[in-house]
Amino acid sequence: MVGGGPVGMALALALHYHGIPAEIFEARTRADVRQDTRVLALSDGSRQILEWLGVWPQHAATPIHRIHISHRGSLGRTRLSASQMDVPALGWVLPAARLITTLDAAVSAAGIVYHEQQKVGAGKTPTNTSSQTKVALTAWAEGAVNTADATTNITAHDYAQHAVLCQAHTAQPHNHMAWERFTDEGPVALLPLGKAYAIVLTCAAVDVARIAALTDADFLALLQQRFGTRHRFISVTPRETFALDLRYRQQPVGEREVWLGNAAQTLHPVAGQGFNLALRDVWELARTLHHAPDPGSPDRLAAYAKSRQLDRRGAIGFTHALINIFASTLPPVRHARGAGLLALDLLSPLKNFVARRMIFGARAW
The missing domain is CATH 3.50.50.60 (FAD/NAD(P)-binding domain)
Structure with missing residues (x-):
């Protein structure tokens, strides 16, 4: 091995x-x-x-009971729930x-x-x-x-994208809901972890250095703009990035x-x-x-x-x-x-x- x-x-x-x-x-x-x-x-x-x-x-492990999938600027959306699938959880999030x-x-x-x-x-x-x-x-x-x-x-295929990883707290509890939000700049995923969200924000490779250098306040503003208004983000941890x-x-x-x-x-x-x-x-x-x-x-x-x-x-x-x-x-x-x-x-x-x-x-x- x-x-x-x-x-x-x-x-x-x-x-x-x-x-x-x-x-x-x-x-x-x-x-x-x-x-x-x-x-x-x-x-x-x-x-x-x-x-x-x-x-x-x-x-x-934090269970995911529901998943909300949407695309910014489009009317359609999909919601999945563990109860509909007759499973204890759709997924689990853990360090x-x-x-x-x-x-x-x-x-x-x-x-x-x-x-x-x-x-x-x-x-x-x-x-x-x-x-x-x-x-x-x-x-x-x-x-x-x-x-x-x-x-x-x-x-091999280069997506010319990077993932920005961190954790963020929101004003309201996550209630075990995960979010997959597609945007023109790339997808944003919110995964419930403890009392916070694990964040995966995708960005173009040409933008990653600028985004990585943002202050916490500026990154929270970017995250809010990318995700929308269904949650209000109040704090964020240091970010890590990697190529996709x-x-x-x-x-x-x-x-x-x-x-x-x-x-x-x-x-x-x-x-x-x-x-x-x-x-x-x-x-x-x-x-x-x-x-x-x-x-x-x-x-x-x-x-x-x-x-x-x-x-x-x-x-x-x-x-x-x-x-x-x-x-x-x-x-x-x-x-x-x-x-x-x-x-x-x-x-x-x-x-x-x-x-x-x-x-x-x-x-x-």
Whole structure:
């Protein structure tokens, strides 16, 4: 296992519970891994996977009971609710550090060997394993898709956008409502976290330096202008930024190698599909390798790749289409967007299909 972050530790645990030994190799220190500052938006399907692994940090997670999706300047909007879907929550929001701490404790309790500060280069097989036996399979769960890797077919698309991340408090409580607000400048997401909102504000790459340098007051004014008047923002934390692009491997497997999570596909954060797709990768790989005499055999890896094809393509296509559709400023497209959101809200079977796809991935079908 190359990568000791949340995906790598989740996979090591999943394999362990299926009776498959695994060791973790992480370039950073274990303490540094636990300092992850990200906020994770998890579907209820991901909650089920983490509960199966025994690592669901219930008390750290804020449930999402409703989601409001709209586009500024258009009449259409869609609202989703957990009660309509007959699930305890549409999703959950929690600090990545809390999940990582829980995973780390479970890895230690399971006796899984964790090699810290041991970087494994691309195309290399981990060495110095505790058993000193031949590695049957190398799982890459570290970093993003490397476009310089010439050993496989990689698709890449630069959105020319950055995400600005922070937390903000509002004058009124969030009441467990999440918001996805599409604007001509890019989407804005508000995710309930504790008593605050985790904010993901998308901006053009040419604007990110200016926005990052704004004072708190000026950023709050920008956020208010982008989001609208349904909430009044009163305070904000320091901001972080990162570039947004789409990169994915056409095939997530190679000769005794498999790539999962961001190492297999790096997605735009709209609709929060990335980490949820990674956990489904973990679930399916562990299930496919169960009782395998040779976990790295070509037939097992081919079976895994085939089983993930529909879910991967669906998530990649869904997020990419959302960005392209809502980025267009052509009047006919704007009107079609509003009509589409309205139709989605009125047609219960279609709304349930989309919601279940976001919650459970291809398992919804």
